[in-house]
Amino acid sequence: MITTHNVNYTYENTIEGAALTGVTTDIAEGQVVLLCGESGSGKTTYIKAINGLLSHYYEGNMGGEIMVSGKDISKVHLYELARDVGSVFQNPKSQFYTLMTDTEIVFGCENMGFKHDDILKRFDKVVKAFKIEDLLGKNLYNLSGGEKQKVACASVGALMPKVFVLDEPSSNLDIKSIHELRDIIEIWKKNGKTILIAEHRLNWLKDVADRVICFEDGKIKFDTTAKEFFDYPVEKMHEFGLRAPEKFEPKYSRVQDDAESISISKMKLTKNKETILDVDNLEIPKGSVVAIVGNCGAGKSTFARCLCGLEKKAEGTVKVSGRKITPKERIKKSYMVMQDVNHQLFTSSVEEEVMLGVTDLSEEEKEQKLSKILEEMDISKYKEAHPMSLSGGQKQRVAIAGALACNKDVIFYDEPTSGLDYRHMKEVSESIKKLNDMGKTQFIITHDPELVQECCNYFIYMVDGKIELSGSWNKENIRFVQSFFKLD
Amino acid sequence: MDTILRNTKASSRQLYLDPRTKILLCITVSTVMLAMDNTGIFVYIIPVMTIVPLIFLAIIKSPMTAVYYGILYLVAFFVPKMIVAYLPQAVNLLFTGVLATMTRLIPGMSMFYFLIATTSVSEFIAAMERMHIPKVMTVPVSVMFRFFPTIVEEYHGITDAMRLRNVGSFRNPVDMLEYRLVPLMISLTAIGNDLSISALTRGLDAPNKRSNMCAIGFNVQDYIAIAVSVVILILAALSMAFGI
Numbered sequence: 001m002i003t004t005h006n007v008n009y010t011y012e013n014t015i016e017g018a019a020l021t022g023v024t025t026d027i028a029e030g031q032v033v034l035l036c037g038e039s040g041s042g043k044t045t046y047i048k049a050i051n052g053l054l055s056h057y058y059e060g061n062m063g064g065e066i067m068v069s070g071k072d073i074s075k076v077h078l079y080e081l082a083r084d085v086g087s088v089f090q091n092p093k094s095q096f097y098t099l100m101t102d103t104e105i106v107f108g109c110e111n112m113g114f115k116h117d118d119i120l121k122r123f124d125k126v127v128k129a130f131k132i133e134d135l136l137g138k139n140l141y142n143l144s145g146g147e148k149q150k151v152a153c154a155s156v157g158a159l160m161p162k163v164f165v166l167d168e169p170s171s172n173l174d175i176k177s178i179h180e181l182r183d184i185i186e187i188w189k190k191n192g193k194t195i196l197i198a199e200h201r202l203n204w205l206k207d208v209a210d211r212v213i214c215f216e217d218g219k220i221k222f223d224t225t226a227k228e229f230f231d232y233p234v235e236k237m238h239e240f241g242l243r244a245p246e247k248f249e250p251k252y253s254r255v256q257d258d259a260e261s262i263s264i265s266k267m268k269l270t271k272n273k274e275t276i277l278d279v280d281n282l283e284i285p286k287g288s289v290v291a292i293v294g295n296c297g298a299g300k301s302t303f304a305r306c307l308c309g310l311e312k313k314a315e316g317t318v319k320v321s322g323r324k325i326t327p328k329e330r331i332k333k334s335y336m337v338m339q340d341v342n343h344q345l346f347t348s349s350v351e352e353e354v355m356l357g358v359t360d361l362s363e364e365e366k367e368q369k370l371s372k373i374l375e376e377m378d379i380s381k382y383k384e385a386h387p388m389s390l391s392g393g394q395k396q397r398v399a400i401a402g403a404l405a406c407n408k409d410v411i412f413y414d415e416p417t418s419g420l421d422y423r424h425m426k427e428v429s430e431s432i433k434k435l436n437d438m439g440k441t442q443f444i445i446t447h448d449p450e451l452v453q454e455c456c457n458y459f460i461y462m463v464d465g466k467i468e469l470s471g472s473w474n475k476e477n478i479r480f481v482q483s484f485f486k487l488d
Numbered sequence: 489m490d491t492i493l494r495n496t497k498a499s500s501r502q503l504y505l506d507p508r509t510k511i512l513l514c515i516t517v518s519t520v521m522l523a524m525d526n527t528g529i530f531v532y533i534i535p536v537m538t539i540v541p542l543i544f545l546a547i548i549k550s551p552m553t554a555v556y557y558g559i560l561y562l563v564a565f566f567v568p569k570m571i572v573a574y575l576p577q578a579v580n581l582l583f584t585g586v587l588a589t590m591t592r593l594i595p596g597m598s599m600f601y602f603l604i605a606t607t608s609v610s611e612f613i614a615a616m617e618r619m620h621i622p623k624v625m626t627v628p629v630s631v632m633f634r635f636f637p638t639i640v641e642e643y644h645g646i647t648d649a650m651r652l653r654n655v656g657s658f659r660n661p662v663d664m665l666e667y668r669l670v671p672l673m674i675s676l677t678a679i680g681n682d683l684s685i686s687a688l689t690r691g692l693d694a695p696n697k698r699s700n701m702c703a704i705g706f707n708v709q710d711y712i713a714i715a716v717s718v719v720i721l722i723l724a725a726l727s728m729a730f731g732i
Binding site: 053086089098102106107110113115116155308331334336344346388402 | 609637671685690694
């Protein structure tokens with residue numbers, strides 16, 4: 001179904017080398033292939049080669065031959081390929097074109113100029129197969145990431161291509177949505193479709209994938225059956241830079257004995273007459289690294305926003321060792337590393353960015369503080385670089401450095417490791433631990449069991465805006481979190 | 489299956505009007521408000537045109553927008569008259585004059601809001617295709633429809649980030665603008681790029697005739713609205729040519 005022969009590719013204006021070198025593959029019809037490897041290893045580029053984006057959208061140097069269902073990719077137009085290859089991308093929020101679920105599902109079919117009745121038939125079929133009747137008639141902006149991703153799948157599914165390529169489709173999804181996404185892939189598999197999935201999270205594909213191709217530096221490192229691959233020991237997986245959560249065993253359980261406590265009582269937020277957050281009473285030891293877990297829509301972000309003082313309409317009190325802290329004080333003392341870190345980098349150099357808003361120091365003191373923080377966050381050599389020219393992880397560290405410069409005590413993270421490979425996840429967890437050594441209290445909203453296991457020593461589990469369970473790592477809690485992440 | 493795709497007529501969400509009618513209404517209101525003097529028959533037409541957006545906003549059950557519109561209009565209408573006598577000439581020219589001009593702009597802007605709020609991207613594309621407007625024109629404009637809510641969403645994210653960093657107070661308006669616009673432009677560019685990739689892989693640039701699942705088409709209410717608009721536009725043209 002898909003054959004690539006000696007494919008080479010180099011992006012235009014890149015400082016790195018070739019993104020793909022000598023990639024030769026032969027993928028049979030009906031195979032489900034998992035493409036893995038570290039960030040920048042070439043798996044996403046390979047996906048873009050198959051769906052024609054490399055030849056027709058990006059600028060760069062292409063060599064070799066790619067054939068998909070008998071068509072030479074470089075010779076057909078993108079719109080002709082749309083009937084043969086369906087693509088689902090990483091970011092749910094930037095892949096819908098119309099604003100409504102119904103019209104979005106038929107968008108591709110309309111472009112193809114299919115007949116009215118035919119489109120309705122396809123629409124009915126795909127809606128029924130994916131069980132998304134309840135999403136019909138809704139505005140796409142009001143859907144969760146998982147729901148958007150399902151609509152995106154339905155939209156390419158309605159075109160009924162023979163090949164599906166998915167580029168890190170689970171990056172922004174919670175555990176529940178990932179399993180629903182797997183159901184969709186299973187439906188496609190049953191219908192004999194050929195499916196390529198580039199992913200960092202591997203576990204959810206254990207029972208669906210037939211074959212695994214691992215990339216490294218633009219080359220194929222190994223190509224094996226899924227059965228063999230999923231039997232590799234964890235150490236070997238980590239060596240390849242792959243994620244391999246197996247059991248949930250917290251490794252970071254440092255507990256401060258005499259820690260002061262942060263106590264939250266009667267925190268409540270109502271929006272459009274609906275209570276979206278209702279936290280009656282919660283005590284957290286100051287200086288902990290708290291994992292906030294729960295499914296999408298459980299109120300995790302809302303809780304974080306209320307706690308750091310961003311939600312103006314939130315009720316409730318927050319006390320630190322008995323002293324009441326007003327929302328205004330909280331916003332001064334807390335910082336949030338957002339999921340889209342681009343939102344919070346404002347200036348034209350790392351140096352300026354970090355010291356932004358620091359005014360109460362002399363020039364000399366500023367200089368000292370800056371170099372100390374840059375050293376700690378391991379970004380000294382990018383001092384004069386433009387923040388936007390850095391990689392995702394470096395940007396994140398610049399944002400954290402800014403928080404340190406402003407003497408923030410509490411730091412929130414909104415899914416800091418979504419879409420990161422093992423090595424980058426480790427880097428994030430190292431910097432979190434470093435901040436913990438400085439005595440900062442940290443809250444991490446995450447769907448990533450490996451991150452929780454690496455660096456959290458406390459957790460909160462949320463359902464429907466309420467806190468169901470919280471505490472440090474005792475046996476029961478470990479077992480609970482393990483089953484929540486479906487790792488048992 | 490129950491879906492809007494099976495509708496054959498414009499629904500309540502579209503205000504039972506065809507997008508083309510709404511565009512014509514937009515043009516009519518703006519032309520009259522911006523180009524016409526308050527003389528002759530337009531003494532009567534101009535007040536009517538100011539009321540039209542209010543009626544539409546009320547019908548689409550957006551009372552808050554209607555109230556904003558009302559207040560803004562009344563302020564722009566009365567405040568200059570009340571204060572103009574007490575202020576120096578220069579201030580009147582710059583400030584009061586601009587405020588007075590607002591009375592001419594607000595109705596057109598409200599009609600545009602109404603057009604955006606009640607027309608979906610698909611309907612807009614459908615309407616443009618019926619008028620045989622080429623794809624190179626419709627695609628950018630349809631992306632604009634899609635982008636308004638995205639801009640709002642991204643803007644909120646950036647506002648939060650600025651509050652957390654305590655930057656961008658009104659004391660340094662230039663800095664504030666920079667801190668707001670730089671991240672906004674960067675995220676919008678990235679989203680725009682992703683968006684075009686996703687649309688292109690679903691065949692947006694296919695040269696064939698696009699089929700359309702949207703219920704658009706003219707009904708009685710459209711004909712009435714069009715007739716009224718055309719009459720007003722003809723009157724405007726005559727008035728400009730001969731000064732009735």
